[in-house]
Amino acid sequence: MNQANVKVSFYLKKSEADADGMCPVMAKLNVGKYSEAAFSAKLRVPQSMWNSGRASGKSVKAKEINNRLDEIRAMALGIYTELSAVRDGVTAGDVKGLLLGMAGEQATLLSYFRTFINNFAKRVGVNRTEGSLRSYRNAYNHVERFLAKKYNLLDIPFSALNRSFIDEYDSHLRTECHLAPGTIINLTVHLKTIVGEAVADGIITTYPFAGYEPVHPKQKKKYLTSEELQRIMITPLHKPHLYLTRDMFLFSCYTGIPYSDMRNLSKEHLSLADDGTWWIKSSRKKTGIEFEIPLLDLPLRLIEKYRDTAPDGKLFPMYCNSMMNIYLKDIARLCNINCPLVFHAARHTYATEITLGHGVPLETVSKMLGHSRIETTQLYAKVTDDKINADTRVLNERIAEQFSVVI
Missing domain, CATH: 1.10.150 (DNA polymerase; domain 1)
Known part of the structure; x- marks a missing residue:
């Protein structure tokens, strides 16, 4: 529908004239034959000055009134043009709603x-x-x-x-x-x-995303299997920068700490419990949520290996994340791992292979990863087929011990 089907006219609401004969000016908006809306132009005009939908005469007051009426007409037509450019069925009520203030500074x-x-x-x-x-x-x-x-x-x-x-x-x-x-x-x-x-904020009441579901990418394995992890641990790499990258990646695999938090770790984040267990206690840079992780033997040995090699009391001398990812792809080729390996895969590996795969409850894993919602942990924690098979075998043995049936 074009602007020829949109009409804006003005009239006086004489029933509300005051003692001086000043009447409110009303605007009437028509879209097509059947859609109509009326609203106040927020002007008052003497009946004696009004003629055929405009203020008559050449006075300054008449010019001001007519300029304002022209502005309202132009705004209405502009709003209609914008609305009809992206959807059909624009009504006079739609245009009126925006014109009366819903299209202010923050309504576009x-x-x-x-x-x-x-x-x-x-x-x-x-x-x-x-x-x-x-x-x-x-x-x-x-x-x-x-x-x-x-x-x-x-x-x-x-x-x-x-x-x-x-x-x-x-x-x-x-x-x-x-x-x-x-x-x-x-x-x-x-x-x-x-x-x-x-x-x-109350700017709109209809949610336009209702029913929308984007096409999701085909899920790719984001974690390493125990066999792939073992390959990374034992394959000769021959270059110092690859060994450092491997060690940093393995530390993340066995702690679940992501790159951004790992590079900020310092000695003050280490804590020794009464039972002799070393812990890392810190908070996520991304969310500020605290996390506490008991250190396994491999992370402890890596901390000792790189002790006092990083500046400012940091635990590790780390390359930038982009370089780490480049080097990890080199490591993946050397270890015959057929996936585009990135540093964040270590966090998925910790959730899947190191913790859940060995029976650590999901709630515990969620806390160690520093997640505020357990649903987030479920996205990381893809239980492997081996784990499912192992749990099923255990369940079968327990049922066989408790129940018997004569067939």
Whole structure:
């Protein structure tokens, strides 16, 4: 539907004239033949000055009134154009709602997104990370480019967001940006967060993501099996930087501590319990949640191996994460491990092979990993087939001992 089907007219509400003959000016908006809405223009005009929907005469007052009426008409038409660019069935009520203040500074998507990012930036270093901030900025840039390319718009009212818009955005990321499914999930999750904040603020009442489910990437094994772990431990590497990388990776495999937290470990994080067990006690850089991990023999030997080799009292002399990942791929080739090995795989290995695979309860693993919700731990902890088979055999033996049946 084009603007020719949209009409904005003005009339006086004479029934509410005051003692001086001043009447409220009302606006009537028609979209097509059947959609109509009326609202106050927030002006009062003398009946004697009104003629055919405008203030008559050439006085300064008449010019001011007519300029304001022209502004309201232009705003209504502009809002209709933006709404109809992204969805069908725009009603006069939709336009009225935005015109009466719902499309203020924070009621358009990108404007609200910018405010969210600015507030998020203030919390970096307190309870948010620089990496998360970069991720939100990247998501903003993708939405901005989508609006410009698909609809030729600089911004869009929240009320224009519907399931069709979400599906178009998903398709744009998939077919035009050629992004991987995992990347698309991250971008749409960030947009979901912004829309969810707007719903919580009362800006919109309909959740446009209802029923939307992005295509999930095919799950890949993110942990090492015990046999692969053994290969890394015994295969000659011949180069000092590969041995250091291997040792740092193994420490993470046997403690579950991720790279960002591991590089900050220092002597003050070591604690000796009354029973002689050494613990690492620290808090996650990402979330601030505390974690406590009893140290197995291998991590203890690695701490001793690198004692006093790192500056500022740190436990380990670590390369940057990107270099670690490059070296880990070299190690994977040498050890005939057929997967793109990255440092974070160590944390998955700890959850799956080292702890759950040896009967440590999920609740205990969750606490040691520093998770606030056990659901997060379940994403890391993929129970292996060997563990399932072993548990099933134990269950079968217990049942056989307790029950017998004559067949």
